[in-house]
Amino acid sequence: MCGIVGILANKPVAIDLVDALRRLEYRGYDSAGVATLENGHLDRRRAEGKLRNLETRLHEQPLQGHVGIGHTRWATHGRPTERNAHPHMSAKVGVVHNGIIENYRELKAELSSRGHVFETDTDTEAVVHLVTDELDKGLEPIAATKAALAKLQGAFALGIIFAGHDDLMIAARKGSPLAIGYGTGEVYLGSDAIALAPFTDTITYLDEGDWAVMRRSGVEIYDEAGSRVDRPKIKSVASALLVDKGNHRHFMAKEIHEQPEVVSHTLANYLDMGSGTIAFPDLGIDLAKIPRVTISACGTAYYAGLVGKYWIERYARVPVEIDIASEFRYREAPLVDGGLAVFVSQSGETADTLATLRYCKAGGQRIASIVNVRTSSIARESHAVLPTLAGPEIGVASTKAFSCQLSALACLAIAIGRAKGTITPAKEAELVKALIEVPRLMSSMLHSEQQYEDLAQYLSKARDVLFLGRGINYPLALEGALKLKEISYIHAEGYAAGELKHGPIALIDENVPVIVVAPDDDLFEKTVSNMQEVAARGGQIILISDAPAEKCGCKLVAHIKVPKGHDFANPLLYAVPIQLIAYHTAVFMGTDVDQPRNLAKSVTVE
Ligand code: M6R
Secondary structure: OOEEEEEEOOOOOHHHHHHHHHOOHHHOOOEEEEEEEEOOEEEEEEEEOOHHHHHHHHHHOOOOOOEEEEEEEOOOOOOOOOOOOOOEEOOOEEEEEEEEEOOHHHHHHHHHHOOOOOOOOOOOHHHHHHHHHHHHOOOOHHHHHHHHHOOOOEEEEEEEEEOOOOOOEEEEEEEOOOEEEEOOOOEEEEOOHHHHOOOOOEEEEOOOOOEEEEEOOEEEEEOOOOOEEOOOOEEOOHHHHOOOOOOOOOHHHHHHHOHHHHHHHHHHHHEEOOOOEEOOOOOOOOHHHOOOEEEEEOHHHHHHHHHHHHHHHHHHOOOEEEEEHHHHHHHOOOOOOOOEEEEEEOOOOOHHHHHHHHHHHHOOOEEEEEEOOOOOHHHHOOOEEEEOOOOOOOOOOOOHHHHHHHHHHHHHHHHHHHHHOOOOHHHHHHHHHHHHOHHHHHHHOOOOOHHHHHHHHHHOOOOEEEEEEOHHHHHHHHHHHHHHHHHHOOEEEEEEHHHHHHOHHHHOOOOOEEEEEOOOOOOHHHHHHHHHHHHHOOOEEEEEEOOOHHHHOOOEEEEEEOOOOOHHHHHHHHHHHHHHHHHHHHHHHOOOOOOOOOOOOOOOOO
16 A cells, blocks of 8 residues: 655655645555655655644755655554654665565565665665665666666565656556656656646556656656566546545545435446446456356455345346455465456455456456446456446545445346346346436435434444344445444444354343344345344344334334335445444544544555
């Protein structure tokens, strides 16, 4: 993770570096720093914690250099202290890094034995000493960097500047994304195009293994073998995506409230609203013939995929293999000939999901990705892209991306079912109608949030919270627990309702709130039995359902009423209350809702 930026300009760059870092804070916010060249010498300012601490530091001790690099950190190696904050430097070299240098211990041992003194606990510092070591041997910066890159193992995006070289920056990419931006007499480097959006919309994405020599007059790009290569300059749409909170207190609140609109946009991309049919893009594979669908993703995107499994198996009658990407990538799972592999990711940069994609691609699967960032690595390495039209999601807790992922997966299930003949034209029309209703029904749930504020006070006192769901609502229970724990820090677990009696019921007493996601569907009565088991042991039940409270036959702490929709569309509707429960509980408890501790929005390390 971590975000990196670099600027070569004709004026002081420190303030612009911080401005660019602000748009990269989603990648980590443990500490931040910038370094510039001051009269040929490297100088830096760093600060623990959020970017505002670095701003204060720069205000007290400004930097004036016209070439500089910046970094916002999500700690992997070494605590998030100022000492471990980037840029890391020697007298000759300044480095910012996103990724993990896997052989840093060996490099550190070797370089230490030659007199290099390490000052931090980071893996990145090995890069500083490695390049410095090559410079000490008499190499020029470009040759020294090339020699150093050849010795690095792991994943990295690097920005490097050199003492005494005011018109030079070197960038390198292996496993972590990196974009170069072009201005008038200025060049820029960033972990993504959004970081550079105020400066330029002309962008080149480095390919895997590329490294670039950047000067104000232009940029030379080389591939891993050292051959000069041309990479396309594209017009980035990132500047149109710069966002603020509007009238909302947090990005998360804004993003929850945007769901009716963005779900509608996403559905419109896959449905012909007029005729009430699916209008699905060609995935380059005959959906009628696919023997199996494989889905992989992480976190919330994985739970969206799990809902997709229920939809595809039930409606299209195709077996679905699904696994968390960090497990799948090392499991050596057998793949069937002619299979479709689907990867779900908001950022499109999640390292484990990308690795799983590559495994499935090498295994001959047709690769389709459901991504929110169309220029992302996952999108670019897929055979077909199924975009979610959620717009930028800034809150670390995923909300609108989740409901848009569900929208795309619901349409995929109908498309496969139609191709296989398991969904008749009449059924297709019924399911499409159900989806078209979703934005309106979602909207009706967002008008009054008083009940969530009341519930938040109650939940804030809990040490543990359980979420229960059955069938397609089980992934919603998992997602509800993830949402609550990641932003309120209350311990929460999601369970399949029928699994409770096999162990977790031992946890139930009058201090444990149990949140039950239970639409009035064909499994409702089964879930009611599980609720009664909870009630009999003093458990405090909060029911999220369209069913009347009396129908569950037990005392409820609260009943969150969901409007009646088609069973098929329920996961989209029930996403809203679980998000609002987490949001209001976190707000009541005063946590940092948009940037919860220890997390980052884009997880580019495994
Ligand atoms: O960018 P991705 O969708 O691939 O990210 C996957 C997870 O890291 C992400 O969903 C994470 O679990 C969220 N913080 C959950 O709210």
